[in-house]
Amino acid sequence: MTAPASLVEVQKLAHELGVKPESLSYLESVPASELATLRHGVSRAIFAANEKRIKPLGALAKRVPASLAARVAKAALGPLLCGRVASVMNPKVAIPLAGHFDAGFLAEVTLSLDPAASAEIIKGLDDELVIGVGEQLLEAGEYMVLARFITVVDEHVVLALVDIADGAQLLEVAVYAEDQDRIDELLTAIPEAKLSDVIEAAATDSARADSAVSLISMLSNDSQRKLADIAASLPGSVPDAIVGAIVRLEVWPELLPVVGSLSNDAIGAFVNVPTLLDASLVDELIVAVRSADDASVGRIPFRVLLEVLEVVDDAHLAMLNQLSQLDNRQTLTWAAKSTGTTEKQVREAIASLRAGEPLPEKFRAALTTS
Amino acid sequence: MATEPGTTLRDLGVPDAAVAVLEALPPEDQARFTETVVAAVAADTERIEKALNATMKLVPAPLRPRARALLFPESDS
Numbered sequence: 001m002t003a004p005a006s007l008v009e010v011q012k013l014a015h016e017l018g019v020k021p022e023s024l025s026y027l028e029s030v031p032a033s034e035l036a037t038l039r040h041g042v043s044r045a046i047f048a049a050n051e052k053r054i055k056p057l058g059a060l061a062k063r064v065p066a067s068l069a070a071r072v073a074k075a076a077l078g079p080l081l082c083g084r085v086a087s088v089m090n091p092k093v094a095i096p097l098a099g100h101f102d103a104g105f106l107a108e109v110t111l112s113l114d115p116a117a118s119a120e121i122i123k124g125l126d127d128e129l130v131i132g133v134g135e136q137l138l139e140a141g142e143y144m145v146l147a148r149f150i151t152v153v154d155e156h157v158v159l160a161l162v163d164i165a166d167g168a169q170l171l172e173v174a175v176y177a178e179d180q181d182r183i184d185e186l187l188t189a190i191p192e193a194k195l196s197d198v199i200e201a202a203a204t205d206s207a208r209a210d211s212a213v214s215l216i217s218m219l220s221n222d223s224q225r226k227l228a229d230i231a232a233s234l235p236g237s238v239p240d241a242i243v244g245a246i247v248r249l250e251v252w253p254e255l256l257p258v259v260g261s262l263s264n265d266a267i268g269a270f271v272n273v274p275t276l277l278d279a280s281l282v283d284e285l286i287v288a289v290r291s292a293d294d295a296s297v298g299r300i301p302f303r304v305l306l307e308v309l310e311v312v313d314d315a316h317l318a319m320l321n322q323l324s325q326l327d328n329r330q331t332l333t334w335a336a337k338s339t340g341t342t343e344k345q346v347r348e349a350i351a352s353l354r355a356g357e358p359l360p361e362k363f364r365a366a367l368t369t370s
Numbered sequence: 371m372a373t374e375p376g377t378t379l380r381d382l383g384v385p386d387a388a389v390a391v392l393e394a395l396p397p398e399d400q401a402r403f404t405e406t407v408v409a410a411v412a413a414d415t416e417r418i419e420k421a422l423n424a425t426m427k428l429v430p431a432p433l434r435p436r437a438r439a440l441l442f443p444e445s446d447s
Binding site for chain 2: 016017019023026027034035038040041042044046048049050054075076077078080081
């Protein structure tokens with residue numbers, strides 16, 4: 001199984017190398033943190049290869065006033081060389097120079113800025129200019145470059161850009177952000193209506209849904225819960241698209257613990273979707289959950305699975321009767337251990353669920369005390 | 371004998387920590403990735419060269435020798 005974070009890292013690495021992500025598919029099994037190390041190293045080497053050629057230009061810029069240097073640089077060097085020159089300059093010199101560029105030109109410059117140098121320069125620019133550059137990058141679809149901004153600029157600047165961007169654009173930028181902790185922080189400040197836009201955009205095609213689920217799987221439990229609640233409140237096609245992506249990316253073990261903290265209505269919105277009418281798929285889900293719990297990858301007690309099974313609608317109830325995993329010995333043993341009950345009690349509980357009846361009182365009492 | 375991928379990358383300035391990530395991969399993947407990096411560096415150098423040439427064309431003729439010495443120092447030797 002490929003971790004979503006590794007897939008995102010491969011995309012970033014492909015961007016640095018100017019190749020299609022598919023051509024680097026052999027790297028998808030490498031942990032994301034190692035791929036990030038590789039990307040930073042390769043990026044540094046690409047920029048370093050021509051630094052000797054670029055440095056004299058940077059030295060020239062220091063000898064004239066910033067406004068004049070900016071005019072000459074824009075006319076004679078163009079955005080590629082300006083980006084490279086700025087990358088080798090002391091930020092104290094580069095920032096006033098960049099401040100004389102208009103947002104359109106500066107957006108082009110940022111495309112060739114060394115990512116390692118860009119943070120210091122972006123941090124030093126006026127908020128209005130950064131917002132203008134961000135708007136240009138959004139329009140140009142340069143989400144990976146814009147994602148570098150997100151981690152270094154003030155919250156009010158990010159929120160101004162959030163206001164400008166549509167849901168699909170925000171999703172792309174958030175997925176590529178260097179620091180997912182920053183996304184967790186920002187999620188508390190972004191209006192819920194905007195987050196709904198992002199989630200609805202994610203449901204419009206499978207690639208976007210995969211991006212959204214990749215992002216969600218990298219966030220904190222609080223953020224996951226918040227986004228799950230919003231998604232559950234949207235039309236049924238949205239939770240179905242999200243569940244479809246969870247199935248494709250095989251991130252059940254990572255995301256199922258969050259289900260336990262959702263309301264019954266929210267759980268129902270995710271469970272009663274067309275994707276989960278496939279009994280063989282749900283059997284696989286149960287095995288994945290059990291294996292993750294056995295391996296202590298993520299503690300997912302059987303009770304979370306019960307909460308899921310308890311809210312199924314009639315169509316899904318019929319599917320419950322086809323699940324072989326609910327009669328599987330390993331599952332029953334795990335379920336009894338996980339709930340502090342006996343296998344016999346678990347069998348009775350499953351029979352109740354399959355009959356569309358509430359869980360036996362004795363079993364429920366055992367659950368609450370376990 | 372062909373140069374080891376790790377050596378090629380180190381020669382390009384890729385730090386040891388990044389090379390170590392690559393060296394944990396199967397040899398054919400190391401070779402593929404190294405080829406991609408070498409091609410990316412070459413493509414970037416070509417872009418820079420083109421941009422510098424375009425800049426030269428904008429420099430007034432009397433100043434071109436000095437500009438050339440600055441932008442293309444290796445061509446003087």
